[in-house]
Amino acid sequence: MLYINNQWLEGKAKSFQSINPFSGETIWEGNFADITQMKSAVSIAYKSHEFWSSQSVKLRIKIIRKFYDLLGKNKLEMARLITSETGKTNADAASEVTAALAKLSNSTLAYKKRTGSENNLIGDMEAHLLHASYGVISVVGPFNFPLHLPNGHITPALIAGNTVVFKPSESTPMVAEYTMLLWEKAGLPAGVINMIHGGKEIVEGLCEHPLNQGLLFTGSYKVGRKINKIMSCYPEKILALELGGNNPLVVWSTKKINAAVDLIFESAFISSGQRCTCARRLILPNNNNGKKILAKLKQRAQSLSYSNKSYLYYGPLISSKATEEFLRFQDKLINLGAKSILKGKKVRGSYNLVTPSLINITGMKKSYDEENFGPMLQVYFADTFDDALAEANNTKYGLAAGLISDNEKLFEVFTQRIKAGVINFNATTTGASGAFPFGGIGRSGNLRPAGFYAADYCAWPKASIIKKL
Structure with missing residues (x-):
């Protein structure tokens, strides 16, 4: 009506x-x-x-x-x-x-x-x-x-x-x-x-x-x-x-791996990734700490259960078309040289429910700077914090960005140099205050x-x- x-x-x-x-x-x-x-x-x-x-x-x-x-x-x-x-x-x-x-x-x-x-x-x-x-x-x-x-x-x-x-x-x-x-x-x-x-x-x-x-x-x-x-x-x-946004989440200089994984997981997968502020790109240090974070993140994603609707972490994608686009986006990244860490799939017997996708984009010769509206996180390993910031800004979008770190001084640098309108520290990328403006630059x-x-x-x-x- x-x-x-x-x-x-x-x-x-x-x-x-x-x-x-x-x-x-x-x-x-x-x-x-x-x-x-x-x-x-x-x-x-x-x-x-x-x-x-x-x-x-x-x-x-x-x-x-x-x-x-x-x-x-x-x-x-x-x-x-x-x-x-x-x-x-x-x-x-x-x-x-x-x-x-x-x-x-x-x-x-x-x-x-x-x-x-x-x-x-x-x-x-x-x-x-x-x-x-x-x-x-x-x-x-x-x-x-x-x-x-x-x-x-x-x-x-x-x-x-x-x-x-x-x-x-x-x-x-x-x-x-x-x-x-x-x-x-x-x-x-x-x-x-x-x-x-x-x-x-x-x-x-x-x-x-x-x-x-x-x-x-x-x-x-x-x-x-x-x-x-x-x-x-x-x-x-x-x-x-x-x-929309192709939002980066940088994790740097933290020993609190479990807390970091919790924030990453929610940033990327809340609402099935169907929020404009969801983290799309995870930037980790290219060291043992970064690898530990990714391993725990993968383990967490694999532990999700889909058998009982009442206990789902997130729901389905909005439509069959959205599900097809999610899977097509994943294939596109792999065809461009990305490596699948955990391949997202349609849950058997469901209508539009899909599992999380983790994709290593570090070795891609050319970035694919488009917004994916689904539970997918692209992972990039950086050698230095400057490299991490450069990769975070390697997008035509500029909506949200986040930094997880034990070093508050890094956030001062991050805030000054990041090209985004919603910038969070040790919080999910999806958090925003109604008492502040909400928006970004570029294609956002x-x-x-x-x-x-x-x-x-x-x-x-x-x-x-x-x-x-």
Whole structure:
């Protein structure tokens, strides 16, 4: 179902299904919006903007808080839907809901600190600053965090006074519809948020619609680049791209091998590796310590059990296509000269569950700098810390990076020289604070970080000088 102007409507374009990644069972069926319905959603959002933006920030936040209260009361049902559609473990799905619940307080503070109002006296003049909403903003969400990541755009957009057209991932329509149901129960005025299902044609239509003032996208570099190309014809529109990463995790000068392995394992394999901040490349010292770490990591990966769904460390990949791409990526690396340490395979009798892959890329003549969205870790042995840093930066991406070490001074060097936006020390690469910006450089986005800085692309400044005649 679509949600336009507080009404639930059937889509009029082609049908599609939501498939349970565990079983392959069809758990939801519906239809994409057609172009006319997309235009209607934008038009309704445009008409609703004047009223919504004219309300005080205090009132807007009061209504938004009702949504968060409802989400808190229904967190178990939301987590269940996330598990059903994404294949996440129960704990992983619950953690996504918890992360989403923290968004309101961070977004409220960000609005005040980054885009609030300010008055200063300069001699006989008064300098005045305020921020205004853009109007209609479209949010295109991903499958891997179907609640948390769209919510990370929608909440600051609504606080700033924008109205929203939300296009969720085709893989997670149930989560999107339940989210809209909670917004409806929260009493959000008609047309302030609208939700439409669709694919490439709908996204292109949103980019080009004259009443749509911006598009906030989370997804792959490949799709983000196509969107950027379309939006380059509309420099007057806001575009925020939150893309992927080929994230390095460097382990250097540590005697705490077990603790290091725990951090490596979670960084690489949490959520089946389907997080943009997951470690993709592990850089180890070319010595006995590095070899011990790899041996323990391999042993840990081999110890995983897949016989009982309740005890899985991670769930399946999102689709059969994703499983095929994961295995194809592994073969590509091997064909380019990498050596298999532990070959990832599809678990027998499962639908999209795969085992971890460990690949030694040290001897490759040419690196393969692409993002793999699955439980695969490429291993590189470096002779010196300078070599390790050079390899860590040997990517066109720049989202996340991590260092595990007993030497805190190494992290000072690491932070200064690493080309990444989320940099962690003795922590997983997937950890990020909602009170800080989230984003990177290079192919990881278009230099509009989300997180705390999402407020920046949800409002524009109006600066005035006021004098008496």
